[in-house]
Amino acid sequence: MKMITINKSEWADGLQKAAQAYRLFGPVKEKEFHSFKRLQDGVLPDLACLNTRLSPKHLIYPQSEVMFDYTLDESRADHHILKEAARDDSPQAVVGIRPCDAKAFVLVRMNFDTPEYQDPYWIRAYEATTLVGLGCAAPCSSCFCTTAGCGPYHEEGLDVLLADAGNHYLAKVLTEKGAKFVAAAGWKTAAEPQAADRTIAALKQASESKITSFVQTDNLRSTETTDLHNAAFWEEVSFSCINCGTCTFSCPTCWCFDIQDENRGKAGVRMKNWDSCMYPLFTLHGTGHNPRGTKLHRVRQRFMHKLKYFVDKYDRGIHCVGCGRCVRLCPVNIDIRRVCNMMNNFAASGAACAIE
């Protein structure tokens, strides 16, 4: 694994060079909030931002994405036949992504890249993307990544991990993609690996010690799905929910989508759009029957999916990276950390009853 020193004075110049080979994206402040945007003409990613309000999942998985074009004009030979829409899968790099958001792509990949089926839209975009992450020196109070299978300097999913070491960045090149990006930027100064490792380890420890909120997940897998599903606490958990969908919208790991045809005159497109398990239409049958017809059903589905079904299906931990966005943005203060611990403790209380 290569370790490189990037003097902050060569940062802007390197990005400018990289921009010739990559479409660059990074956190940019707009009015009050940061979001991941295309970095146009020398605009630098604002690495001072704590984290963006919305996750960067849209860079690989756009909120709305055209899959096919078609014509309904029957005078044309190919009328009513779907054709793949043109798209741009040229290399792109996300500079300043946080380790939690990068890890989220690893989790989402399990849904879109399966042995049986591959979603070509997600996979092509993912393959075209290089993730240049910045370790978090100042986690937010709502961050709980260290107990959500992630961490402020977590490397999984990143191609390059940057650590801010004062007047320079240490860049840990983690993948072939990462090496190509660093080469394109022209950053070449090798860092002394052991000293760099020690610096990063110290930064990591300092950052992790600032994280003060945690989730417990050790009992989730061994609890019966149906017992957890029938737990009495869902009533209380879902009581204040207004099914606004902010949690799923802002979540870097939420992947659910809808497919819609949109016509304009005789031309049209079939598109994928983000959808949300918070909405009643998500599961409404044509007959009017709705298997998740109440908000209790829907709130329960969200948490059960993230903290139980996913855990059971893949055995790769919870479907959450601890970024804390849903905690910060929920208008009625539903807190996934509390719900996760309730679910985990439910398991413990169930076992205690069984022994008695």
Place this chain on the structure above:
Amino acid sequence: MLNPYLPYPVRIDDIAVETEDKNLKTFKFTFLDPGDEQKFAYKAGQFAELSVTGKGEIPIGIASSPTEKGFVMFTVNRVGLVSSHMHAMKPGDVMGIRGPMGNCYPWERMQGKNVVIIGGGFAFTTLRSSIVYMLHPDNRPKFKDIHVIYGARGPGMLLYRDELAEWERRDDIHMHITVDATTDPNWKYNVGFVPAITEKKAPPAGDDTYAIICGPPIMIKFTQPVLDRLGYSHDKIIMSLENRMKCGIGMCGRCNIGKEFVCKDGPVFTLEQLNKTPREY
């Protein structure tokens, strides 16, 4: 990379009105590219997404049997945007089919066994596929007794009436057709709800007997206790589920019951499996 969202283009070859209320029509499709028929190789119990360009897609069970070549067939109830539009389409029109999707009835496990098919209303489509498949001369020796209990609201609401009559005349399948009620003096089959007819006509339970149930929730709700009373074990009760779907390949996230996707891990489950999942269907 194959694109699992891209339907095979098909042409409507034939449309038949199935029921007296005209709400069910059977569509026969041929593939525009004959090579696509091979790629669409399916088993009885699977489904496909029917794609109407400009309207959307609907998941529908495959009503034709893998033993029938040169076409695929679907029976569609008129319910929403896509199905209503399909009911207004004509032979010759071009649309699309994506699939086949999901698992099938457990044909390997049912080899050498008795099979009892219990169906109600318009959920008889993949059951028709199964019957035609089992009755094919290549396959009939693979199964012991075959019973079919099939009910609808009235005689005019039964699907595939010509075939039902044909199967009635055969001696290698036991047909128990029933209607909830009828004023037809010439009705020569059973009158009564499916659970009641099941209680009277279903063969005894045993290690050698599988029951496949497909029907409206109310029928399933009252048939299951009957099968329990008859002693059918839950691993011998096979059910096919429906849920709202979009992708059909386990990705879009809406059709799950617990960790299982109805579209990819189902739609066919044993009752034993369903007992372990949240019943969100």
